[in-house]
Amino acid sequence: MTATTPEANDDGARVPRAMPATYEPADVEERIYREWEQAGHFRPSGGERPFTIVMPPPNLTGELHMGHALTVAVEDILVRWHRMRGDDTLWLPGVDHAAIAVNTLVERELAAEGLSRHDLGRERFLERVWEFVNRSRSRISVQHRRLGASADWERERFTMDEGPRRAVRQTFVTLYRDGLIYRGERIINWCPDCQTALSDLEVEHADEAGSFWHIRYPLADDAGAATDEHLVIATTRPETIPADTAVAVNPEDPRYAHLIGRSVVVPAGGRLVPIVGDEAVSLEAGSGALKVTPGHDPVDFEIGERHGLPVLSILTPDGHLNEEAGEYAGLERFAARDRVVADLQARNLLERIEPYTHAVGHCQRSGTIVEPIVSEQWFMRVAPLARPALDAVHEGRIRFVPPRFTRTYEHWMENIRDWTISRQIWWGHRIPVWYCDDCDAVTVAVEDPNRCGGCGGAAIRQDEDTLDTWFSSALWPHSTLGWPDPDAPDLPRFYPTQVMETGYDIIFFWVARMVMLSLYNMRGEVPFDTVYLHGLVRAEDGTKMSKSHGNVVDPLSVIDRYGTDALRYTVVASSSPGNDQRISDQRLEAGRNLANKLWNASRYVLSMVEDGDELALPAPPAGADPALPVEDRWILSRCERLVETADELLGKLELAEALRQLRDFFWEEFADWYIELAKVRLREGDRTPLPVLVHVLDRLLRLFHPFMPFVTEEIWQRLVERRPDPEAAPMLIVARYPEPDPAASWHDAAAERELAAAQDFVRAIRNIRAEKHVEAGRWVAAYVVGAEALETARALAPAIEQLARVRPLHVVATADEAPSDGVVTTVLPVGRVVLPLGGLVDAEAERARLGAQIERLAGEIARLEGKLANEQFRTRAPAEVVAKEEERLATARQQRAGFEGSLAELG
RNA sequence: GGGCGAUUAGCUCAGCUGGCGAGAGCGUCCGGUUUACACCCGGAAGGUCGGAGGUUCGAGUCCUCCAUCGCCCACCA
Numbered sequence: 007m008t009a010t011t012p013e014a015n016d017d018g019a020r021v022p023r024a025m026p027a028t029y030e031p032a033d034v035e036e037r038i039y040r041e042w043e044q045a046g047h048f049r050p051s052g053g054e055r056p057f058t059i060v061m062p063p064p065n066l067t068g069e070l071h072m073g074h075a076l077t078v079a080v081e082d083i084l085v086r087w088h089r090m091r092g093d094d095t096l097w098l099p100g101v102d103h104a105a106i107a108v109n110t111l112v113e114r115e116l117a118a119e120g121l122s123r124h125d126l127g128r129e130r131f132l133e134r135v136w137e138f139v140n141r142s143r144s145r146i147s148v149q150h151r152r153l154g155a156s157a158d159w160e161r162e163r164f165t166m167d168e169g170p171r172r173a174v175r176q177t178f179v180t181l182y183r184d185g186l187i188y189r190g191e192r193i194i195n196w197c198p199d200c201q202t203a204l205s206d207l208e209v210e211h212a213d214e215a216g217s218f219w220h221i222r223y224p225l226a227d228d229a230g231a232a233t234d235e236h237l238v239i240a241t242t243r244p245e246t247i248p249a250d251t252a253v254a255v256n257p258e259d260p261r262y263a264h265l266i267g268r269s270v271v272v273p274a275g276g277r278l279v280p281i282v283g284d285e286a287v288s289l290e291a292g293s294g295a296l297k298v299t300p301g302h303d304p305v306d307f308e309i310g311e312r313h314g315l316p317v318l319s320i321l322t323p324d325g326h327l328n329e330e331a332g333e334y335a336g337l338e339r340f341a342a343r344d345r346v347v348a349d350l351q352a353r354n355l356l357e358r359i360e361p362y363t364h365a366v367g368h369c370q371r372s373g374t375i376v377e378p379i380v381s382e383q384w385f386m387r388v389a390p391l392a393r394p395a396l397d398a399v400h401e402g403r404i405r406f407v408p409p410r411f412t413r414t415y416e417h418w419m420e421n422i423r424d425w426t427i428s429r430q431i432w433w434g435h436r437i438p439v440w441y442c443d444d445c446d447a448v449t450v451a452v453e454d455p456n457r458c459g460g461c462g463g464a465a466i467r468q469d470e471d472t473l474d475t476w477f478s479s480a481l482w483p484h485s486t487l488g489w490p491d492p493d494a495p496d497l498p499r500f501y502p503t504q505v506m507e508t509g510y511d512i513i514f515f516w517v518a519r520m521v522m523l524s525l526y527n528m529r530g531e532v533p534f535d536t537v538y539l540h541g542l543v544r545a546e547d548g549t550k551m552s553k554s555h556g557n558v559v560d561p562l563s564v565i566d567r568y569g570t571d572a573l574r575y576t577v578v579a580s581s582s583p584g585n586d587q588r589i590s591d592q593r594l595e596a597g598r599n600l601a602n603k604l605w606n607a608s609r610y611v612l613s614m615v616e617d618g619d620e621l622a623l624p625a626p627p628a629g630a631d632p633a634l635p636v637e638d639r640w641i642l643s644r645c646e647r648l649v650e651t652a653d654e655l656l657g658k659l660e661l662a663e664a665l666r667q668l669r670d671f672f673w674e675e676f677a678d679w680y681i682e683l684a685k686v687r688l689r690e691g692d693r694t695p696l697p698v699l700v701h702v703l704d705r706l707l708r709l710f711h712p713f714m715p716f717v718t719e720e721i722w723q724r725l726v727e728r729r730p731d732p733e734a735a736p737m738l739i740v741a742r743y744p745e746p747d748p749a750a751s752w753h754d755a756a757a758e759r760e761l762a763a764a765q766d767f768v769r770a771i772r773n774i775r776a777e778k779h780v781e782a783g784r785w786v787a788a789y790v791v792g793a794e795a796l797e798t799a800r801a802l803a804p805a806i807e808q809l810a811r812v813r814p815l816h817v818v819a820t821a822d823e824a825p826s827d828g829v830v831t832t833v834l835p836v837g838r839v840v841l842p843l844g845g846l847v848d849a850e851a852e853r854a855r856l857g858a859q860i861e862r863l864a865g866e867i868a869r870l871e872g873k874l875a876n877e878q879f880r881t882r883a884p885a886e887v888v889a890k891e892e893e894r895l896a897t898a899r900q901q902r903a904g905f906e907g908s909l910a911e912l913g
Numbered sequence: 914g915g916g917c918g919a920u921u922a923g924c925u926c927a928g929c930u931g932g933c934g935a936g937a938g939c940g941u942c943c944g945g946u947u948u949a950c951a952c953c954c955g956g957a958a959g960g961u962c963g964g965a966g967g968u969u970c971g972a973g974u975c976c977u978c979c980a981u982c983g984c985c986c987a988c989c990a
Contacts, residue, residue: 027950193988211987218990241990288989296990305988365987378988410917414985417916421986511985546925548983580926580938585918586983588925592939599938599952610949658929666927666937681949769956775944776956782945811947811955866934878970887932887971894934 023724025612029605031569035716039151042719047089047739048158050096057088057095058503060486061150061157062516066104066142067111070149072543072551072589073509075561076581078153079574080507080540080661085156086712087656090743096500098486099150100163101143105434105475106200106208106371112138112433128432135433139166152562154570154715156739163486165478166435173485174478175438175452177527182439182450186390187427189439189448191382193300193307194426195367198325198339199374202430203383205474206423207514209376211365218362219244219347220293222355223253223270230278232271237262237281238293238357242364243302244350245343247274248331249318252298254309257283259294273355274346275332282313301380317380323430325377339377384428384437384471391522392419398521398532407538407659408584411510418514427474434472442466480519483533490527503534505659510539510584538659541586543577548588559589571714572597578713579665600669601717604710607677608721611699612728614688621729623697626751635687636764636801638698639757641680644671645702646752649744652709665713672706679765686805700729705744715739763795763836764802770832770839771810778830778846788812789824792837799837812841821904826911831856833904835897849912856909863902870895 042048050056059081064074081097089095112135113123123131147159163170181187195204220240224232237253250272255262266283279298286309287296300310301319310317320331327334327342334342350356367376396419398404399412406412428437440449440458447460458466478485487501488494502524506517517537524533544550545557564573575597580587615621624631631639648671655664680702684695704725711718715738722738735741767790780786788810792799799806799817807815818824824840828847831840870891873879880888 025949028952029950239990243990286989291989293990299990303988303990305990308988364990414917417986514986542984548925582927585926590925590939593925595952596938599950602952603950606950606953608949613949660929663927663929670937677949678954682954685947685949772955773957779944782955783947808947869934873970876970880970882970883932890932 023727025605025609025724027606027609029569029602029717031571031601031716032566034720035152035154035565035570038716038719039154042156042737042739043159045737047737048097048156049160050094050158051089051092051740053092053094055093056500057085057093058487058500059085059095059097059505059507060483060503061097061099061155062482062508064101064146064150065107066101066139066146067107070146070561072559072561072577073540075153075573076540076543076577077507077509078150078155079578080538081505082153082155082157082715083574083578083661083712084505084507084659086715086739087743089156089739090708090711090741091745092742094499096496097155097157098161098163099147099155099157099159100165100482100486101146102165102475102479102482103139103434105429105431105472106202108135108138109431109433110200110371123432131432149562152565152570154574156715165482165485169488169491170478170481170485171435172452172491173481173489173527174435174473176490177477177481177523178438178473179450179452181386181526186387187384188387189382189384191380192385192426193304193378193380194383195376196321196323196379196381197369197372197374197376198321198323199372200369200431201323203381203426203428204369204376205426205476208370209367210370211367213363214366215361215363216242216366218242218360219350220357220360221247221273221350222357223273223295223297224355225265226269226271226278230269236355237265237270237295239295239297240293240360241297242362243343244274244346245327245334245339246299246302246320247272247297247346248327248334249299249301249320250277250279250297251300251310251315251318252279252313253281254284254287254296254298255281255294256285256287256289259287259289262295273350273353274334282309282315284309284312302378304378307378307380319380321377321379325374383426384439384469384473386425386427388422388425388522391526392422394525394530395419395518395521398525403532403535404521405536407536411513411537411539411584414510415513415518418518425474427477428469428471429474430471432472434475435478437469437471437473439469440466441469476515476519479516480523481527483520483524484528501528502532505536505538506534507538507540509542511542513537513539536659539584540581541584543581544586544588546588546590564594568594568598569601569716571601571717575600575665575714579662579669582662583659600673601714603673603677604706604714604717605721607672607681608703608707608725610681611703612721612724615696615700615728619693619696621697621700623701635694636757636760636798637680637683637805638695639752639754640761641676641698641702642752643754643758644675645705646747646750648709649705650746652744653746661713668706668709668713672710676702676706679761682809683802683805686808690804700725704729707738708741708744711738711741712743760795760798763792763798764806766834766836767792767795767799767839768806768810770834771806771812771841774830774832774839774841774843775811778841778843780843780846782811785811785813787814787816787842789816789818789840789842790837791818791821791824791840793819795836821907826908829908831905831908833859833901833908835901838904838908853909853912856905856912860902860905860909863898863905867895867898867902870898 061081062077065071085095085097116122178187195209197204218240220238222236223239225235225237227233239253253270257263257266265281268281269278270281272279286305298306298309298315300307300315300317318330320327322328325339327337329335334345337345369376396416399415438451440455442458442460442463443465444463445458445461447458449455449459449466457464483503484501487496489497520533549557551558561573572594576593580593648667651667652664684699687695707718707722719738731741733742771788790799796819803815803817807813825842828844829840829842830847830852831838874891874895
């Protein structure tokens with residue numbers, strides 16, 4: 007609690023800690039974070055409404071990406087906001103095991119030692135992985151702390167821990183029993199580099215320039231010998247020719263229909279295969295005849311099934327051709343392609359080569375070109391799960407922000423295909439299935455069995471494969487809360503969670519699957535009600551950040567340079583949901599500058615406070631207290647409106663807009679105007695602005711805190727040394743967030759109007775000074791002619807003098823009372839300002855200036871007159887719009903008359 | 914082949930259900946050691962809101978078409 011206890015000197019008097027002139031995040035952040043953590047403020051407080059966020063798994067590779075930093079920032083903002091509102095907030099940090107990525111990294115480490123995982127064997131390999139993972143995990147939690155994540159670290163969840171592992175197994179078993187998980191031989195995507203099966207989602211298609219080889223397939227005669235006739239077949243993958251088991255043509259195709267039933271000689275390998283007719287063959291594409299390679303092409307696989315064709319597999323797991331490929335056996339797949347082409351050419355079977363650009367599937371992880379191969383894998387039948395997942399969105403039980411992603415989600419769900427869930431890697435949740443050496447039974451169980459569920463024999467072996475990482479990720483919202491433990495206390499309290507925050511690139515991988523499997527496991531209860539999707543964070547040049555481009559901006563180095571608050575500000579203020587943003591030093595500087603400005607404005611306010619100052623703000627009467635100076639009533643009114651705006655925007659998850667509003671109020675109204683106005687009084691020994699300064703500062707710190715937690719906490723703790731929190735909150739993180747006052751007691755429209763008038767006067771004078779190059783240090787006399795704003799101008803005269811650097815300031819009621827010789831005049835809607843600048847004024851120039859103003863106003867008047875003369879406008883536009891235009895017209899006319907008067911006086 | 918997004922000041926972007934005399938930050942220009950802050954203060958310049966139609970009293974905002982850029986989905990060889 008040292009932070010809330012001011013240092014005492016020998017007399018026991020309070021000695022406020024010094025505040026350096028520049029805010030230094032590095033001196034503050036780590037200490038503040040420890041204070042929060044030690045005080046236990048990250049744990050649920052037991053408030054009435056639960057608010058839950060489960061932190062998305064960061065990248066276990068140990069690198070922190072900007073996208074994840076944004077996720078953490080947004081979630082932390084929401085968590086802090088809810089916590090300050092008294093909600094029972096639970097934020098569980100978690101790590102998923104990122105199976106393929108980790109596997110690859112560890113294998114790479116091994117390769118550097120000249121080893122492969124097979125040299126180590128499963129057990130020793132997994133030991134290596136755990137070493138790696140533990141290193142990464144500690145790095146990850148440090149990273150999150152530095153981002154300011156106010157999560158309950160003591161309850162960190164890792165999907166490979168016991169609890170989540172039970173959840174994975176339980177889900178697998180239930181799905182299996184419900185017939186939604188099955189094992190089968192299908193054509194799947196295979197990455198020869200990662201040497202595992204991949205789901206469709208993990209394959210990224212990219213257009214690549216390649217070739218279209220047009221190849222002659224000789225027709226065979228009845229005896230099976232090649233004839234001189236041939237069929238031309240086009241392919242982009244000649245290396246698969248040895249696996250051809252048929253040629254297919256469209257039965258409607260007049261060119262080829264008569265050939266159905268005959269055979270061709272496969273030009274590589276020489277096997278004799280039939281010509282079949284199949285509707286799937288396009289009449290337009292290629293040459294119209296298709297080579298059928300069921301072992302290495304998904305379309306062909308289906309054709310093969312329809313015609314009972316044999317399936318030939320000619321690829322080894324690492325992408326070489328196997329003995330089925332005959333003379334090409336042992337060649338790497340692309341070397342084989344070249345060889346096949348060369349052979350065909352030599353035998354005059356290559357008709358032509360056409361340049362061709364087509365989509366090629368790449369492994370998301372390794373970038374290697376994936377191969378479709380036939381393999382025995384585990385699959386999840388997702389169509390039955392998709393139905394309730396669609397309903398949940400249709401019925402509005404889950405809402406997307408921004409809503410346009412609803413369609414993306416629906417489209418995917420409606421066209422969903424079975425999910426390949428088994429992976430041939432070792433790190434991951436092992437498939438809870440055991441096979442028996444003595445019988446055909448498979449045992450599927452949550453607990454490791456010791457005998458076969460079929461024959462009871464002890465000779466059982468567990469399936470070697472592991473599950474797709476996204477399988478366990480899909481359980482995240484409930485598995486982290488303790489499911490399937492029936493006594494898990496968090497589950498009934500904190501499930502469903504409220505907001506799921508993530509990048510839109512991950513809707514299918516994660517969001518959709520969380521919805522499906524959570525609904526399934528949680529008896530139809532949705533995992534979260536809102537999916538908030540942020541855009542991608544791009545590099546300064548607009549390209550995607552990637553290591554190969556070398557344009558990755560590391561959040562930690564940004565924090566080192568600018569501070570966490572600056573990073574959070576930048577990344578949140580410039581992000582609207584679903585839209586990408588670019589990050590640059592310039593933007594980060596803006597964030598740092600704001601933190602510094604907060605620091606300095608606070609420094610000023612706090613430096614003004616002395617022992618014995620009255621800091622309590624009188625409670626507002628039903629209306630704002632007319633006894634208070636107008637600027638006090640103004641800022642209090644504006645501040646109340648800010649609270650209302652922030653409340654509304656945060657409720658709508660419009661974080662960026664809320665932050666902009668906070669910034670604008672703080673900088674432009676509080677710092678630039680109110681503090682400057684207050685200085686005038688304080689210099690004269692009037693202490694009455696202090697309660698207002700302290701009050702507004704206090705509200706601002708609270709409002710800003712979720713966004714910029716460190717600088718606000720550091721300041722606030724110094725603030726409460728001077729004026730304790732009314733609710734005795736020990737730290738800002740658990741102080742009360744400002745909420746709108748239902749009575750709107752501080753609203754004061756009159757004060758807002760009056761102060762706006764004073765601002766107009768000041769700006770007009772400053773404008774004239776700048777335009778006429780009056781030296782900034784020089785004090786000149788000025789006249790303010792105010793009709794309705796007269797009283798305000800009088801009351802604020804000392805402030806206007808100070809802010810506009812005019813002295814003496816004459817506040818007069820009519821223009822006659824101001825001089826007209828050697829003056830510069832500006833007519834405002836609220837009155838006019840007259841600056842007698844004598845020798846500085848060139849009468850000719852002033853005439854021109856006034857003339858230009860008159861002309862500008864004349865244009866506006868004409869426009870408004872035209873609009874108001876339009877009967878259609880008067881009848882169809884809402885009355886208040888018409889009234890507004892009429893008022894504008896009146897004001898413009900009045901202003902013009904004022905300028906014309908000044909012009910006439912000039913002669 | 915389908916779908917989505919972007920196009921607003923020199924740059925990066927806000928502008929929610931149509932009322933906008935279109936905003937911000939950075940940059941530019943002019944002027945400032947006013948004892949919180951030069952990571953600052955004051956002032957200014959700068960946009961026919963990608964193009965063409967349409968709906969409307971009124972369009973940056975809604976509709977149609979087009980152009981450019983980007984993304985996602987898709988088994989067409």
